[in-house]
Amino acid sequence: MIPVYGVAGRQVAVLGLGRSGLSAARAIVAGGGTAVCWDDGAEGRARAEAEGFEIRDLTRGGAFEGVAELVVSPGIPHLYPKPHPVIEAALAAGVPVDNDIGLFFRSLGGEAGLPRVVAVTGSNGKSTTSALIAHILQEAGRPVQLAGNIGRGVLDLDVPGEGDVVVLELSSYQTELARALTPDVAVFTNLSPDHLDRHGGMGGYFAAKRRLFAEGGPDRAVIGVDEVEGRFLAGQMTEGFGDDRVIRISVERKLPGPGWSVIGRKGFLSESRKGRQVASVDLRDVAGLPGSHNHQNACSAYAACRSLGLAPRVIEAGLRSFKGLPHRSQLVAERGGVRYVNDSKATNVDAAAKALQAFESIRWIAGGLGKDGGIAALELHLGSVAKAYLIGHSAREFAVQLTSVPVEICETMEVAVARAAEEAQPGDVVLLAPAAASFDQYPDFEKRGEDFIARVGALSPQAISDK
Incomplete structure (x- = not known):
């Protein structure tokens, strides 16, 4: 642990008690400071309380009396689309706002x-x-x-x-x-x-x-x-x-x-x-x-x-x-001459375009919680795509936007992997490159990628041997 410099004898508020927030609270204490903690979720507050940290409702009036600074976790908006109420209160009280970085x-x-x-x-x-x-x-x-x-x-x-x-x-x-x-x-x-x-x-x-x-x-x-x-x-x-x-x-x-x-x-x-x-x-x-x-x-x-x-x-x-990172152009299996590649981290159009350009003869699994503009811009990068298998909240919206390749609305990862595997031929790549966020069906892109890997692992040996 790296003790925080400049907090000895001072009270520092911590907003957001996930990985970075709890880490910051520990490091503040290691630097001789006192950490007072708040999270909008009861689970986060319980984790901090179990470690002995003081829980203070920073949304209440006067909460920043005696507080030298506020440390904020990265997922909490501090300016746009509008500041979190606790950050607004800190700024109004003249308390500087920082993060663990x-x-x-x-x-x-x-x-x-x-x-x-x-x-x-x-x-x-x-x-x-x-x-x-x-x-x-x-x-x-x-x-x-x-x-x-x-x-x-x-x-x-x-x-x-x-x-x-x-x-x-x-x-x-x-x-x-x-x-x-x-x-x-x-x-x-x-x-x-x-x-x-x-x-x-x-x-x-x-x-x-x-x-x-x-x-x-x-x-x-x-x-x-x-x-x-x-x-x-x-x-x-x-x-x-x-x-x-x-x-x-x-x-x-x-x-x-x-x-x-x-x-x-x-x-x-x-x-x-x-x-x-x-x-x-x-x-x-x-x-x-x-x-x-x-x-x-x-x-x-x-x-x-x-x-x-x-x-x-x-x-x-x-x-x-270098073996590569999970969920980023990750080769997870090769079965019956078909490669299965997990690029669940391709959560936007630009990242998906790069993944689509990296392979030939692609069976493309896409979809999730679409971002502004959808995926119409990917029409320029579908020359190697044999078919798209669409999942998640934006599946039907994406199906309307993809006019140059065959599409199938599968809704779930289980159906998409099964259908892509059934139709894939030796030399094809079944590629998960969603071009969308994961939060409609999964807590994060890692869980989405893990589901893809699990579905590939569960493919019927008979279906593979029929190629």
């Missing part, structure tokens, strides 16, 4: 020591990129811990020492609110519309991501420039055409000029500096990183690890031994 960064240099911190944000690929960076470092023998939006809560980390590396995956919810953001290396993977109600639109969403760079002042910025926002951000961070503090990443185009860049095109990663190629990696047979979207993740991870001093061949060895 801010507490983590401000606590480095005390008992936490001074590790190198790599922070990864973006719309898609940040989990894979973060895990890949940590894997490469671990394979290279570097002490590394992975935390944030993946793995452990940041304040649950072991106290890092000099020379250690901490890799953080950070969501827009986390970067928007953190009062301290000081990574050594900051990574921006890409940007596509997501969480727009939470950020008041696309501009607010990008501004939340941009804070990691503008507020953090990283020594090195690794920035995907295939969207205009990334190009804008890279331009803001650079001091000139050849400034190698910015490493530009692309999987769509060559990047001219004398700067530092890493591109992934036609299955090859290439690193260029000062106008010449200095290293390359063939990614085509790297099983854990299929498709151009994963090649983008590989480029970002490669650049981050180069920033930390790793040699290209050391990084290549780590890329090749």
Whole structure:
């Protein structure tokens, strides 16, 4: 655990008592402070009370008397579509609001020591990129811990020492609110519309991501420039055409000029500096990183690890031994010549498009709780789809929008997997890439992916042998 710096003898309120909230409360106490806790749900309050924390209804008048600051869990809105009442009360009382990420960064240099911190944000690929960076470092023998939006809560980390590396995956919810953001290396993977109600639109969403760079002042910025926002951000961070503090990443185009860049095109990663190629990696047979979207993740991870001093061949060895993450282009079975791939994390149109471009001859399982705009934009990416099997709340809406491929409304995962398996031929890929949230039928995308895996595992051997 990392004790929070600057809270000794002070009372700190904690709102939201899930993983990050309880972790923050423990770390506040470890730093000599007093944590007073509140959660809108009785279950969360009971968990905190069982650990001996004081429960205080922060919605009541006068609740913030004597409180030095409020620490908020990432799922709680603090600005748009409207602030949570407790946050409104804190702001009205002049109490500053922070989150566990801010507490983590401000606590480095005390008992936490001074590790190198790599922070990864973006719309898609940040989990894979973060895990890949940590894997490469671990394979290279570097002490590394992975935390944030993946793995452990940041304040649950072991106290890092000099020379250690901490890799953080950070969501827009986390970067928007953190009062301290000081990574050594900051990574921006890409940007596509997501969480727009939470950020008041696309501009607010990008501004939340941009804070990691503008507020953090990283020594090195690794920035995907295939969207205009990334190009804008890279331009803001650079001091000139050849400034190698910015490493530009692309999987769509060559990047001219004398700067530092890493591109992934036609299955090859290439690193260029000062106008010449200095290293390359063939990614085509790297099983854990299929498709151009994963090649983008590989480029970002490669650049981050180069920033930390790793040699290209050391990084290549780590890329090749990476097995991938659950629910992200995860090969879960191959039966009767048919591959079954779980990409339940493809919860928006952009992520689903990348998954659909990674494979050929696809039996596509999609649907769930649709987002604004539905999936009509995916019509441009269905050239390899033989048929769509639609599930969940938006199944009928999606069926109307998909005009270029055959569709079948299955409603449940059980029916969709069974029907796709019945109709699949050797060489086909049964791909779960929902392009929708999971909350209509599952508590999260992980449970949805686990259901897909279970349904694949339960397929009749007779149905498979009939292929």
